[in-house]
Amino acid sequence: MSKGLGLARPTVRSSSERVDWNLLRTFQAIAQELSISRAAVRLHLSQPAVSQALKRLEEQLGTALIERNGPRFQLTAAGIETLRIANDVQGQFAQLDAAIEGVGDQVVGKVRLLSVDGVRCRAYDQALASLRRRFPGLAVEIEVQPNDEILRALEQNTATFGLAINPTRYPWLAQECMTREHYRFYCGPEHPLFGVSGISIDSLKQEPLILFTSDLLGGTLNALADFRHRHGWRGPVMGCSANSQEVLRLVLAGYGIGCLPHPLYEREQARGELWPLPPERVCTVDINLLWNKEQRLSRAEAVFLAGLREATALLANA
Known part of the structure; x- marks a missing residue:
């Protein structure tokens, strides 16, 4: 998509008269997700509908808002400014809702x-x-x-x-803290340590690991990375996900051991699908x-x- 789109920029009416807020809201989702498909899922729309909304908004503004590079794209300078203004507009609508609701019972x-x-x-x-x-x-x-x-x-x-x-x-x-999650290591029934008692922490240092994508030094689950760093764990990373259910899936499939929050997986442990490993508590994380x-x-x-x-x-x- 070329920067100019080959369109003459409208000059008769201002943008406030031309632009449909629904199109702006759709672009806001596209810009935040940096993906047409993810924006479509978020807005509960089809991908063609989201693509068409982007095209219509660019036509109304007379300028390109994204630059495509194969399957990936980035915002143009106009796209960055449009996103900033879209966020401001959404905030103004929220204030309007607050003002209207304030006069009702x-x-x-x-x-x-x-x-x-x-x-x-x-x-x-x-x-x-x-x-x-x-x-x-x-x-x-x-x-x-x-x-x-x-x-x-x-x-x-x-x-x-x-x-x-x-x-x-x-x-x-x-x-404000809503709840606390206590993390410990588990393995699944496909893992050779499943059902083995008397395992020491040192014996786990080279075990393959399943991690959360935020389980990095400086990440939101930094406490897990800090534990492994302090104890010298050097096992290869065999899987990762931002979704706890997918981390659990990989642990149950035997790809490695994973540090999971209790009591989120106590049901799987009660059914004999997870085996707890030392230590009893790696860290506690606040969900705020x-x-x-x-x-x-x-x-x-x-x-x-x-x-x-x-x-x-x-x-x-x-």
Whole structure:
């Protein structure tokens, strides 16, 4: 796709009169995902529909927003500016929703929450049930995303709340611990150590490993990498994924040992599909409720936040 698209840039009407917000929202998803296919999944649309929306927006603006290089693409200078403005526009719409909701008596609206996969927390589940009973007009959209993508979306105000690991304190980000995950090593029934008792930590140092993609020094699961570094583990990495269910799949298939959160996999252990390895606890990781302190909340978002914070208070007092 050429930069100019061969189009004459419209001059009669301003962009605010030409541009369809739905097209801008679609472009926002494309730019954040850097993928037509992933944007289509996120927006619950077909790939041709997303591609056509991008084409129509570029025609309305009279300029290219992305540059293709085979299957990959990058934003043009105009695309970068369009994304910035799209994020600002979305924030303004959120403020409009907040202003309109503030004059009504009922709590009506949708809340978007991004979450890492596999969160198990009774207080969280109870808070959602309580919110449903108290505010039947409150709709909730929960989308599973990688940890780093959640932090990025909160920074850009494209999501209001997140459930994620946050090892770094950002001045704009508020957080409260929702639940804690305790990690230990496991192997599956295909592994030669399955069912073997009396295994020492030293005997595991050369074992093939299955890792989370964020399990790196400086990553969100830095504590796991730090443990291996301190104990001199040098086993080859035979698989990795950002999704905990896929890490579990590779462990069960015998590709290596993996450090998994308990009690997320206690069911598999109870069924005899996972064998615990030493040490009993490698580390503890907080799953935090996160929100951008600088973002104005709608009434629906405010009551949702209050409900979840009640759940975090239960954990703090436990």
